[in-house]
Amino acid sequence: MTSPRSRSDSIREDEELRLPRTPGVFRRFWARHPRLADILIALFCLIGHIGPVGFLVRETPIPAPFVMAAVLVAANATLLLRRSRPLIPLIAAFVAEAILLPLELAGGSPLIIAACYSMAVYVSNRAAWTSLGIGLGLLSVYAAVLVLTGGLAFQSAINSLLATIVLGLIGTLFGANVGERKRYLAALIERSRQLLVERDQQALLAAAAERARIAREMHDIVSHSLTVIVALSEGAAATPDVERARGAAAATAATARTALAEMRAMLGVLRDDSTGASSLPLAPMQAPSPLETVSAAQRAGYPVTLSVSGAASDESTLSHAISRIVQEGVTNAMRHARHATRIDVRVVHTEEEVSIEVTNDGVSPAEGEAGFGLHGLSERVAHAGGRIEFGPTDGGGWRLRATLPARNPVQKPAQGKPAQSRSADV
Structure with a gap:
């Protein structure tokens, strides 16, 4: 029995599917009252x-007619099960045909039509044809036995079998037509429900991906900016030189303003609901270039160097990923390798891929402890189709290495000339 909750869920799904109403007043009535329809058919x-029972009353003594009537009533009553267990009415129909066969009343009964129709509609066409064939075969064997034993005339047996075959074919053909249409419509409705579920799942996945992207951007903005601000503030507080302290304070203010501008841009995207949630841009937020990241770390007093070689790509998504990888690597070095004597950033551009490496010789994070930044960086690199490695080095330092596939590279130099290459130490 269907629970009230499942019925309400089904009604809600049907309303969302906007299924059309069943055409015709009578068809809608029978669809709402299936049990009444089964009783009337029975x-x-x-x-x-x-007619056959009346013939028995005239030709046979009591109580044979009443036994026959009880059997036929029971056989017709099985039609109440034709929707849930259609095989039972079909068996009962052939039993009734076998009982009526010796009476030599050619013409059959409507019970065989309803039983074969129900088998085709509520099970399958194959099951209906198979059951009809088996039933007719058994009935033919029974009729042959009666003919051979003298209990039934040959012509009467032929007439009764032909009538049963015709009625069974009519019921099965109609049932096959209605059943195929019913199953086809049910498959279409089920597919529509699956599409609704997939649509909701895709929306959830898109929202989750967007939240993860925003979380990565927020982490990059907050983590790097606050790390630089803390370092500059500590340096300004520690130095007795007023000019250097003033410069550190100015650099702190500039870093804070840059972070505030990035935060405002991010929050502006989140608050822009004029066209719905789907208006969130897929383009990445503006990230500081590797040169800007290294310059900010140098202003905070960290020994950071930058080396860039090869022809850089003009693809914005790739440039953004490179900038964030450099930013995360330098930020981790500033936070966890405060006593490092050297922090090296190397970016190598080739025709096939871009390699980014950030190494330091200071105190490294504990092996296996990957924070939110490294997890987010791994997701970013995987999304870009690259690979990433990070961990302690043999010399007691830490290395972060990421490789990204090159996309939309800058046009190659003319053949015969050396490829343009630049290397800069900042």
Whole structure:
């Protein structure tokens, strides 16, 4: 029995699917009252058996007619199970045909039509044809036995079998047509429900991906900016030189303003709901270039060097990924390798890929402890189709290495000339 919750869920799904109403007043009525339809069909089939029972009353003594009537009533009553267990009415129909066969009343009964129709509609066409063939085969064997034993005339057996075959074919053909249409519509509705579920799942996945992207951007903005600000503030507080302290304070203010501008841009995207949630841009937020990241770390007093070689790509997504990888690597070095004597950043551009490496010789994070930044960086690199490695080195330092596939590279130099290459130490 269907629970009220499942019924309400089904109604809600049907409303969301906007299924059309069943055409016709009578069809809608029978669809709402299936049990009443089964009772009326059973009564109609029972009426078809009144003639044979009356013939028995005239030709045979009591109580044979009453036993026959009880059997036929029970056989027709099985039509109440035609939707849930259609095989039972079909068996009962052939049993009733076998009982009526010796009476030599050619013409059959409507029960066989309803049973074969129900088998085709509520099970399958194959099951209906198979069941009809088996039933007709057994009934033919029974009729042959009666003919051979003298209990039935040959012509009467042929007439009764032909009538049963015709009625069974009519019921099965109609049922096959209606059943195929019913199953086809059910498959279409189920597919529509699956599409609704997939649409909701895709929306959830898109929202989760967007939240992860925003979380990565927020982490990059906050983590790097606050690390630089803390370092500059500590340096300004520690130095007795007023000019250097003033310069550190100015650099702190500039870093804070840059972070504030990035935060405002991010929050502006989140608050822009004029066209709905789907208006969130897929383009990445503006990230500081590797040169800007290294310059900010140098102003904070860290020994950072930058080396860039090869022809850089003009693809914005790749440039953004490179900038964030450099920013995360330098920020981790500033936070966890405060006593490092050297922090090296190397970016190598080739025709096939871009390699980014950030190494330091100071105190490294504990092996296996990857924070939110490294997890987010791994997701970013995987999304870009690259690979990433990070961990302690043999010399007691830390190395972060990421490799990204090159996309939309700058046009190659003319053949015969050396490829343009630049290397800069900042």
